[in-house]
Amino acid sequence: MSAISPSAAKTPESTSGQPLLSVRNLEVEYRTKRGRVKAVDHVSFDISTNEVLGLAGESGCGKSTIAHAVTRILKPPAYITGGQIMFKSTDILGMSDDELRAFRWEHLSIVFQSAMNALNPVLSVGAQIIDAIQAHMPVSKDEARARALELLDVVGIHSNRVDSYPHQLSGGMRQRAVIAIALALNPEMIIMDEPTTALDVVVQKQIIQEIRQLKDKFGFSILFITHDLSLLVEFSDRIGIMYAGELAEIGPSREIFDNPQHPYTVRLMNSFPTISGPRIELKGIPGSPPDLVTPPSGCRFHPRCDVAIAGRCQEEHPELQQTSPRHFAACHLIDERKGNS
Amino acid sequence: MSDHNEPILEARNLTKHFNVGGFLSGKVVRAVQDANIKLYRGRVTALVGESGSGKSTIIRMLARLYDPTSGEILFKGKNVLQDNGRKAMLDYRSRVQMIFQDPFSSLNPVHRVRYHLERPLYIHGKAKTKAIANEQVDALLRRVSLTPTEEFAPKFPHQLSGGQRQRVAIARALAVEPEVMLADEPVSMLDVSIRMGVLNLMAVLRDEQDIAFLYVTHDIASARYFADETLVMYAGHIVEGAGSEELVKEPKHPYTQLLLSAVPDPARGLLTQDFQVKGEIPNLTELGQGCPFAARCPHVMEKCRQTMPRPTKLSETRWTKCYLYGG
Structure with missing residues (x-):
């Protein structure tokens, strides 16, 4: 791996050793009639062997675009405009079509949400x-x-x-x-883009359990993409929370669940009812995810954030910072808490 | 308002069979079998089931979009199925309104928000003049929190987010001052962060307008959150009914138990328990007379395969159809 920018140097590494997949400062743009949409903006993460990394977020947050970028199946008007995607020591973005054909399925395969569309009906x-x-x-x-x-x-x-x-x-x-x-x-990694979203919960549970057994048996890694945060907490080793094209927070699943650092993660967790937790009033999050043709200034979550710091969050863009050994979040409140702002 | 102890809308032994594969094939899908539902003013009843369980067929029969094969629908004690005339239908629909799952297709893309809300006002005679209609549109938008109203009224559906569109759909249903709202998966197509806002809005309407809600969903956790009572449906049969909280705390029917154990819930601990379930939802054309869950049930007995158990009352608030508890 070469030319890692300073901001990437402090991005989340997965575990010790060389990662299987390493995404650095990935940028993907949709060139639409209304303007350029930065669907993925400077996203970096690693996945190690036999690890499950979950990416969660609402529609339009860029999670599926990342899956498509990693497998290089993005089609215009989407373009990868920056960053690096390394699979072990191979640069996926530098592969020729022939190399890609051999690489996909043998090393990296993908499972989509709609099995009916993924299979040939005849x-x-x-x-x-x-x-x-x-x-x-x-x-x-x-x-x-x-x-x-x-x-x-x-x-x-x-x-x-x-x-x-x-x-x-x-x-x-x-x-x-x-x-x-x-x-x-026998790929080393499978990307699963909402693989169970169209299924009923009972079937979902069966399939998730089977995927887990297969993973343990064959030793592949999984990049698992879904909007269902509770499913991810149960299923993945680490979770990345995406908001408006950026990684808001990433860390071990249990830590994300027990001790979320980003206000968006906290609000998202409080947006879905559970069957065993206390029966409290759930507020959801006011407003809607932003239009990425004109993303909000500063922190992209600040217009919906009820703990935004006046004068800072709408001006200054927060970078991911470490909050515990494997846990990173992009929020100015973290340094406010540390008291060194 | 009138009595809260009498059901305002009631389904009695509501049954719907669809003929499939041409009328000579003799194949019948038993989509709904003997459904009994009572809706009360100021209460939310949830109907929970997986896809194909028949929950949408029930709501469509109650909205009078489908004619039942047999059974009765009573509105304030009067069977409404006897009169299919235009006047009777219009009258029924001014009292019983439906909210659909997909706010992207339930609004007409060529019309502004104002038009969607004015139309029912004129059709149902709630507004005679433009000035009154304007005033009422304004009030409706305020009730669903689409403010400032003068900003939202002239918008087209494509200029609104999913949550805002669903609010317009709710406002449109409110326009005729209904007493019952039938909501078919009203939040399942919305982003997670805005679902609660829409459910909370409906809860306010329940409390402040005394509206009776039927909330059809596949999400039993949201039923626990929003509904006073929950009914669980499996393969055309309502198999259990209970207060929403007691249902998730102590499910009685083996299918309800299976459904709850499958719901991801991090608060319950990580994926530790071994989830064992055989088979899939049965083909509704091949169902026999027995309990539809018999083939997958861990407690199955011989009689389960022969005849469907009858409802057993377990307490004032709950009942189930299962031989484990009587039948």
Whole structure:
């Protein structure tokens, strides 16, 4: 890794050792008729081997754009305008199309929210897994089919479903089939973009549990993207909270839940009712996420923040700073608390 | 206001079967089977279920968008299904209003907010002159906290956020001064941070206007937050009903227990408990006469597969349909 800017030097490292994926100062822009939208602005994070990093935030916060940037499937009008994405020692942004084709699925695969759109409706699920395998490995059709059956078994689909078409499967089964394809080449990392959002909670729980077992068995890492913060707290090792294209806070899941540092995280946690917590009045957050054609000055959360510091938060942009060994947040209140402002 | 102990809107043995695959195929989807619901003034009743459980079919029957296959809908004790005339329908809809899930498609993109709110005022004879309509539009916008009202009234739907659009939809429903509001997943398409604002607004309407709400949702935690009573639906059957708090604290029906154990809840601890559940929601065309949950139920008995248990009253506030408790 070369040329790390000063601000990146103090960005969150995951754990000791070299990260599997390292994103530095990533910038993604949508060039729309209304103007340029910085959907992702100077975002940095690492993911280490066998780790689950969750990214949470509301719609339009840039979390899915990050997933698309890391896999290089962004299409115009979206452009990566800055930063670096390293997978071990390979620069993903510098890869040619051929290199990318080989890299995707073998090293890094992706699971999308809508399994119905990810699967080809006119091919059986077996055929689609076989395709994925044969596109990357010099194996016979029979060998590929045997592997496909094995993969379906791994994700909990009975082998008699191998010749079923997507429309013959339930939503949960389709999402399992997509996960089977993502696993086909034993990737080191799987990016999951709202993989269970379209599913009912019971099915979601089954699938999350299966993903966790598969992760422990095969040792891959996961970048898990969702708006459902409670799911992330249960499922991921660390969580990044995105707001308006920026990383507001990142740290170990339990710490984020027990001791959130950014006012946005605190308000977000108080925005959804739980089934076991006290039955208190929940306020949500006033206002709406900003329009990124004209983002707010200073801290982008300040117009909705009830603890904003007058004169500072609307002027000065907060940088991520460390609050505990693996916990970082971008909020001026942190130095106010430290008393060194 | 009149009596709070008499249900204002009641469904009795409401049943809806859809014929599918052409009328010769003989296939029938039993979307809703013998649903009984009572809505009271100033109370929120939640109907919770997974997709395909039939909760949206029930709300559509209550809104009179679908005709039931059998059963009765009583408004203030009078069966409303007997009269399908235009006058009767108009009258019913001025008392029972519906709020839809998707505020992006329930508002007409070519019309301003003002138009959406004026139309029901004119149609239902609440305003005769432009001046009165203006005044009422203003009042409606204030009631849903879209202020300053002169700024919001001339806006088009695309100029509003999802939460603001849903507030316009609520204001439009309020325009006819309804006594019952049927809300079909009113916040599930909104961003997490603005959902509570919309639910809190509806809670204010319940308290201040004495409106009876039916809140249809897949989110049992939000039902606990917003609803006084919660009904749980599975595969076309309402299987349990209880006060919202006692339901989540002590679920009785095995399906309710399964549903609650699947809800992510960090306050309950991390993903430690082993979640074991077999099977999926049954195909509604292949359901027999037994309990629809029998195939997945850890406590299944032989009689569960034969006949659907009848409701067993467990206390003044709760009941369930399960042989574990009687039936």
